[in-house]
Amino acid sequence: MLCESPTNPTLPARLRDRLRVAGALAVSTLALALAPATAAAAGDVQHLSYRIGPFHITPGQNRIAFAPIAPSQRPAVPGYITRIKPNLTYLNGKIPRVDIVHLHHAVWLNLSRKDATMGGPERFFAAGEEKTIFRVPPGYGYYYDPKDRWVLNHMLHDLVGKPAEVYVTYDIDFVPADSPTGRRMKAVRPIWMDVQNGSLYPVFDVLKGSGEGGRFTFPDQARNPYRGGPRNVWRVDRDGVLVAGAGHVHPGGLYTDLWLNRPGATPARARCAATAGAARRRCLAKAPTVRGQWVHLLRSKAKYFGKKGPIDWDLAMTGSRPDWQVQVRKGDLLRITATYDSSRAAWYESMGIMVLYMADGSGGKDPLRTKVDYIGTTTHGRLPENIDRGGRPTNLPNPLALPAGGPAPSVIGISDFRYQVGDFLLPGAGKRPPVVRRGQQVLFVNGDDGREIYHSVTSCREPCNRSSGIGYPLADGRFDSGQLGSRLPGVGRVEWQLPTSRLKPGTYTYFCRIHPFMRGSFRVQ
Structure with a gap:
């Protein structure tokens, strides 16, 4: 372009x-x-x-x-x-x-x-x-x-x-x-x-x-x-x-x-x-x-x-x-x-x-x-x-304190700056962490790629619910999808498989490195 x-x-x-x-x-x-x-x-x-x-x-x-x-x-x-x-x-x-x-x-x-x-x-x-x-x-x-x-x-x-x-x-x-x-x-x-x-x-x-x-x-x-x-x-x-x-x-x-x-x-x-x-x-x-x-x-x-x-x-x-x-x-x-x-x-x-x-x-x-x-x-x-302004208290939910959501679907879309399941900003029960079984296939798909908007699914330390900035959230290294996009600086693909088989039971939070106000969570059982 x-x-x-x-x-x-x-x-x-x-x-x-x-x-x-x-x-x-x-x-x-x-x-x-x-x-x-x-x-x-x-x-x-x-x-x-x-x-x-x-x-x-x-x-x-x-x-x-x-x-x-x-x-x-x-x-x-x-x-x-x-x-x-x-x-x-x-x-x-x-x-x-x-x-x-x-x-x-x-x-x-x-x-x-x-x-x-x-x-x-x-x-x-x-x-x-x-x-x-x-x-x-x-x-x-x-x-x-x-x-x-x-x-x-x-x-x-x-x-x-x-x-x-x-x-x-x-x-x-x-x-x-x-x-x-x-x-x-x-x-x-x-x-x-x-x-x-x-x-x-x-x-x-x-x-x-x-x-x-x-x-x-x-x-x-x-x-x-x-x-x-x-x-x-x-x-x-x-x-x-x-x-x-x-x-x-x-x-x-x-x-x-x-x-x-x-x-x-x-x-x-x-x-x-x-x-x-x-x-x-x-x-x-x-x-x-x-x-x-x-x-x-x-x-x-x-x-x-x-x-x-x-x-x-x-x-x-x-x-x-x-x-x-x-x-x-x-x-x-x-x-x-x-x-x-x-x-x-x-x-x-x-x-x-x-x-x-x-x-x-x-x-x-x-x-x-x-x-x-x-x-x-x-x-x-x-x-x-x-000067970085990230890391301040917010009204975002604490996923560690939320009840579990329903079973995680096999595909979680990313659209209009939202993770379609488990996003912190979804209304009602939509923000609850979906339940993922160890070994279950969960595929994240960037639906915004056609608008040249790229996203990532990057793990951050729980509860990961403070204000966004350059220095918050920080990637904690447990998983990262890369920048999901079909063109540079994207990784050349819009899909990413969550590595559920190597995740221990517990609640996990993640964010988008490109748009750090985007947050989501899931719970492994």
């Missing part, structure tokens, strides 16, 4: 087909979190604001679509982009709460350039729910040519089952190429690193309790994560300097890590054996972080602002420091991993992305000899719209 800006012409069919693949490969809830810096010669810097849309969000929408970015929605002259601040607004300019409508992802694609790590259109900027601000250090910028063709790959998500009209906005710092500062600027190109790079929908699941010590790292601790070779490694295609970079994770995510291997070369090891105490700690702090033949370049950490911890979008990512400047050579291998908290919940459809910006040429610090992986700062503070 294609969602277009009404001010732009319809995309040609051939281009649509190309974008369905290239755009889907760019799916992510990412914003490029790069090192804070101020562009040189402030008089040459233009502060420009643009908006794309309006987009009509249908009730329950969670689809991937594309919109051409018109010349009027970007700069009119050649130059360098040094900062981008993304956002999502209603038509009146108000910013929606992330638990009502959010920017699951928006990826800016340049159809006139080739992506470094994947081929196809270049993924040069992206934004997700955390709305990280992109900046590059002074003297660098992403070169912009008004003749380039831009397209926005977007996924706008309604969580509450109500329509909305929104704009995707972006504010940029722009240096015209013919200005004194512009004539001294050096161009950078995006290097998109993804633990599932090249996948049509680049996600993975984090099961509760997986990994070690309550943390799970993908792909290192996953079982058979790839078919046909790793997707998280890229061979550097030319000499250059990495000047900025940062990562993206989903709720539950802790950090992404970037590693480098230089075939035939051995990283320097810390020589601190002769020192002790504070002197030894200082010695180790200056040495490269090495694991085997891989040297650590960058860790982008998720800073969660609330007291609830890593369970929601109330976060900001750290980026590289302004003086990062890492030397890479043609033939080097770059590798990315993503680490999640697995102690509190299961995290389905998770992501691990890091976008780097690289300038061609020589220079920079040799990471095999010099420590470069210092933690940077977050690119913004706490966002009011991202």
Whole structure:
């Protein structure tokens, strides 16, 4: 499907087909979190604001679509982009709460350039729910040519089952190429690193309790994560300097890590054996972080602002420091991993992305000899719209206290944002948990798929009856249907068989991960 800006012409069919693949490969809830810096010669810097849309969000929408970015929605002259601040607004300019409508992802694609790590259109900027601000250090910028063709790959998500009209906005710092500062600027190109790079929908699941010590790292601790070779490694295609970079994770995510291997070369090891105490700690702090033949370049950490911890979008990512400047050579291998908290919940459809910006040429610090992986700062503070409001008392029933309903049918439909049996919001006895016999076949069927509304059946801790938000309910890992839908980001099917044979007697509650106000229960006997 294609969602277009009404001010732009319809995309040609051939281009649509190309974008369905290239755009889907760019799916992510990412914003490029790069090192804070101020562009040189402030008089040459233009502060420009643009908006794309309006987009009509249908009730329950969670689809991937594309919109051409018109010349009027970007700069009119050649130059360098040094900062981008993304956002999502209603038509009146108000910013929606992330638990009502959010920017699951928006990826800016340049159809006139080739992506470094994947081929196809270049993924040069992206934004997700955390709305990280992109900046590059002074003297660098992403070169912009008004003749380039831009397209926005977007996924706008309604969580509450109500329509909305929104704009995707972006504010940029722009240096015209013919200005004194512009004539001294050096161009950078995006290097998109993804633990599932090249996948049509680049996600993975984090099961509760997986990994070690309550943390799970993908792909290192996953079982058979790839078919046909790793997707998280890229061979550097030319000499250059990495000047900025940062990562993206989903709720539950802790950090992404970037590693480098230089075939035939051995990283320097810390020589601190002769020192002790504070002197030894200082010695180790200056040495490269090495694991085997891989040297650590960058860790982008998720800073969660609330007291609830890593369970929601109330976060900001750290980026590289302004003086990062890492030397890479043609033939080097770059590798990315993503680490999640697995102690509190299961995290389905998770992501691990890091976008780097690289300038061609020589220079920079040799990471095999010099420590470069210092933690940077977050690119913004706490966002009011991202503060999680889930988990408050409600009038929803407690299924543990309800009498049993009738025998569960062999098919439970999902329609109009309701589970047709055992839904908390059904009237009268309809909300009572239906009785399921162990081993009985119970099939959930998404009847909303024809309206491009996707649902899940995901277990949550009983009674699962507090207010919905990003951090409530949480998936407890006992069962999950996947996102029932015939098109991406759905799993390609609309039916799911409840695993009744492995469920112990008791009352079970579940919710929809896409529309968390949807709750249901059943009772196993």
